[in-house]
Amino acid sequence: MKKIIFSIGLVLLYACADRSQGQRHADDRGVRVEEECVVLAADSPIRERIKTQSIHFSDYQAAFTTSGVVQAIPTGYAEIASPFAGRIVKSFVRLGQQVVPGSPVFSISSPSFFETGKAYYQAKQEMELALKSLNREKDLLRNNVGVAKEVEEAEVNYELRKKDYENALAALSVFQIEPEKMTLGQPLVITSPIAGEIVKNNIVIGQYIKEDAGPLALVADLNKVWVVAHVKEKDIPLIRRLNRADIRLMAVPDTVFSGTVYHVSELLDEETRSVEVIIECDNRDRRLKPFMYGTVQLTDTPSRALVIPTSAILQREDDCYVLVRESEDRYRKVRISVSSSDERQTVVSSGLGDGDEVVTEGAFYLIDAR
Template identity: 30%
Template structure:
């Protein structure tokens, strides 16, 4: 019995879709001058139709609006991925090999520029600092000998060759110290050893303010020189990288406004600007990368999220659009309810695009149609309920 009901229900739905069946109500929600004529033409169907009185219509929250062409900007839709702003992103490593003795931060930590991330003990750093101190001592000694030789040369108390030798020793010592200074500068450390610490101790600090988004540092591990230990990103702005097909490139320019929507935050829109369009197409996908920079003050846009992107194109065009709430799925087709006379017609439509709470309709509606913009789901429920009742 249940199976036969389901088969009958499916057949009735198919018949309704094919014939454009009308669900009637009494009285009409929206007044119309030709209501009487339309009702007379459809009078033969009224007895068998599902009716909605004024009270039922009010409880269902029905609202009908006449749609007219609306001027909108041309929009290009694309798919993209959220990523960090690479101009505000840094991978942090140590310039020398050493054993990690302190890990000061973890993933997700907010750090200021110069904040301590980790410490390590490096034999290479200890050697460099010791060599610098030795070169400085040798320079001081060479300078004293050279000045003494110059004084003795005034009254010929020393041979000229000894003066020249003292001068050469002084220049050699000065060059060695300069080389030590350059090596320490390259390592990003000072020659002076912090009080109470070892000359082998190296502090690894954050190069910019931001959030720790990667950490590979492990306490006690021996890290190699320039091995990535952390990644720090300033996520107050992010980049959304979208793929554009070659046919769409002519309509997109740097500086164009863009809107980003994420599945993680339904109904939310994030405004951005196109800051870069790739100069090379991917050989396999035949797409170029467009970069949209988006402000992210609340940190909602997390790197790795997928995004739907709409990029504004030059020019405007007239379209028919309806609120997203007006469109529903009925028998596998996107459908709207259109008020005709004293009833509602479920009319299939083809969607061109959606965004900002609106759906642009490519076909299925005409200018002047009166569309149910609120309460469409209540009508759908009543339609299905009436069909189930008839099947009994």
């Protein structure tokens, strides 16, 4: 029994000795730990390595950079193709020419178009004849020389012919052909649906075009263009209030183009794990060319925020915290929440207040001392 008590006593003696040595080591460095605080002695060698900074609310603009590509705005871009197979007989445009809606682009001689026009005129004539027949039967019935059954048959016939006419008219409308401007037997004139500039012209007089042929001309309004940027999934929270962007193109790296955020996609690309951000830019000087590549710096609207140097932030697992100077020699660990961050600055959303003094350099020595 005495042997057991003696052994326990030795263990406690060694434990106390180790603890005493650890405390002496801390005392030698001039550091004392009190719960969530670190206290430095007046002669601590760590003191000279600690740098602090008072923080205050200030105007802050969140910004980050991503890649982007210039694109024509879809509503200001039109591919001009022939709706029918046939042979090109005339071109009305040249590259760089400005056009307006309805401007002729080229004309084509097409048997299919002739047949479509013929079907339209025939349907129109039959509908007009059916209407005359219906009116005649109604007039006879009012004068007691007609039969009600024949009026009903005339009404049915008229409705059928009217439907045929509407279908023929719809067929022309699909190809943007105005019946009142159409002359049977004349070539079909293809017009531009939008205002803009001829940016591509593959029209060759005499060339035979198949029904499935691609566009022969491209019209684009390039006074404004889009720059499409892709923002990674981790940065999505930062773009909710973005409204301005600065673009630098590889072709003209020394020039900064300004734009405004037009749309942020609601869909995440599964392959790239990014969302599409569309920036609208003024391009009246035509320096932004579709498919040019560059970098996009997205910038938030200025707002009052509590900003600290990013170097002041310490991490432990999923938590962020800083060391706040409470007095000349006393530093307290404070857990914080951040809303946005870059290499230099971080916006603190909770945990700190205006005027707090945080450790910006040397926090490692205090944490290591603990």
